[in-house]
Amino acid sequence: MIRLPASLILAVVMLLGLVAGSPAHAAPPDDAESEDPGLHLLREAAIASRTRGYAGTQYVTTWGRSGSFSSVTEVRNIPGQGLTVHAQPSGVTTKVDPGTPAGSMAAPSETMLEVLARNYRVVVAGVGQACGRPASLVHVLRADGTLAARYWLDRAAGLALRRELFDGRGQIVHVGAFVDLSLDPARKIAGGALAAGGLDLGExxxxxxxxxxxxxxxxxxxxxxxxxxxxxxxxxxxxxxxxxxxxxxxxxxxxxxxxxxxxxxxxxxxxxxxxxxxxxxxxxxxxxxxxxxxxxxxxxxxxxxxxxxxxxxxxxxxxxxxxxxxxxxxxxxxxxx
CATH class of the missing domain: 3.40.1000 (Protein Transport Mog1p; Chain A)
Structure with a gap:
């Protein structure tokens, strides 16, 4: 029977529970001007998540055939060093490096944006509130116009505060969100936006x-x-x-x-x-x-x-x-x- 290290399992949980579809470094000006506004907002959210320090509590809930199941984590992001994740109630702590191929809800990667753009249309859908903070709403639509996902992006800091996934019948099947969030003072990172992991197919x-x-x-x-x-x-x-x-x-x-x-x-x-x-x-x-x-x-x-x-x-x-x-x-x- 396969036995995965506890830290690896937690990293998988973070990746699966909170992964989103946008990159972590800025597009060239021409690309930024031509891409969909919703996609651009997700790109900016990814940049913010890698250049802004923050700490908070996140939860993930998945709805399946047997009901709903949830997990809770305490997270701390330090720009340039990555995301530290402390799982509850297990107490296991792990580090998610900023160069991972998929990223997280708050720090999605270039690869995820590229795949997202091929499969979906991303549109700005207004304003709302999440985690007690004003947010921009972004909807991800399938080719037939049905809703596949929606995001709440912090209007002040740009971070992804909440993400919901929907199945083809319009039923919500997955939620990842901040319950509380505190931000470090904004500061510039040497070298500009941090690079994110791309396709990890070198082998x-x-x-x-x-x-x-x-x-x-x-x-x-x-x-x-x-x-x-x-x-x-x-x-x-x-x-x-x-x-x-x-x-x-x-x-x-x-x-x-x-x-x-x-x-x-x-x-x-x-x-x-x-x-x-x-x-x-x-x-x-x-x-x-x-x-x-x-x-x-x-x-x-x-x-x-x-x-x-x-x-x-x-x-x-x-x-x-x-x-x-x-x-x-x-x-x-x-x-x-």
Whole structure:
């Protein structure tokens, strides 16, 4: 059974629960003038989140088939150093580096904006209030005009205060928001806006050269933005549509079902998968001599489609070769560090 470090799991929770779809460095003037105003506001929010110190309490709530599930974190951002996250009630503290490939609700990355712009239209929708602060409203719309997400961006500091995700039926499925927020005095950062992580696919050519194949996309317009072999014995693959992230961990071995306390089994298309009710929608199963673990913040039907598209084979397959290759090429430690 795959065992992920507690700090890594917390980083995944932060990534999945709070990831948003905008970049962390400014566009060239021509691009800034031509892009949608809503997209530009998200870009500015990302810049503000990396150049402004702040501290506060955030919560994440996910609605699934079995009800709602929530998590709470205390966060502290220091420009140039990154975000420190203290989870409640576990007490686990971790550091989210400013160069992560996906970022967070308050500090989304360039990659997320690029993917978001390909999949959605971003519009300014008026003004409102969140966390007791005046905010600009930004809506993210699907091609058919339905609402996929909405953001509350602080009008004074520019930070993302709240984000809501909606499924195709218009039902809210995920919320990430500040409960309280305090800001450090504004100050300039040497070198201007801080760079954000882009596509984190540097190992992909080496993986492909070794004969491994993995999809560049999953159902629901989820595009591959990160692929790494980790020194602790697993492979990490990150997929996103610009709003949600589906993180896939692959580890050689067999699944010890006796240790899956708190998980429940489901039969899907003749295969058994295990699920745990949580804000990050955890799923785990065995296939072809490997264990697959998925964390996701997407709507339930998107998660189901992504899981179904991943391997569910009783014998070693092409994906199993990928897992064995990852075991040989262990060179990378933390997919979010």
């Amino acid at each position: 992909t050519p080496r993986l492909l050269a070794q004969g491994w194949r993995f999809p560049a996309a999953l159902p629901g317009r989820l595009e591959l933005f990160a692929a790494h072999a980790a020194t602790t014995g697993y492979l990490y693959l990150g997929y996103s549509d610009g709003l949600s992230v589906v993180s896939v961990f692959v580890e050689p071995g067999v699944l010890d079902e006796d240790r899956l306390r708190g998980w429940h089994a489901q039969r899907r298309d003749g295969h058994t998968i295990w699920m745990r009710n949580s804000a990050e929608q955890e799923t785990i199963w065995a296939s072809g001599g490997h264990v697959y673990t998925v964390f996701a913040d997407a709507p339930a039907d998107t998660v189901d489609a992504a899981v179904a598209a991943l391997p569910h084979e009783p014998v070693p397959s092409l994906w199993s070769r990928l897992g064995r290759g990852a075991h040989r090429l262990l060179s990378w430690v933390n997919p979010f560090g």
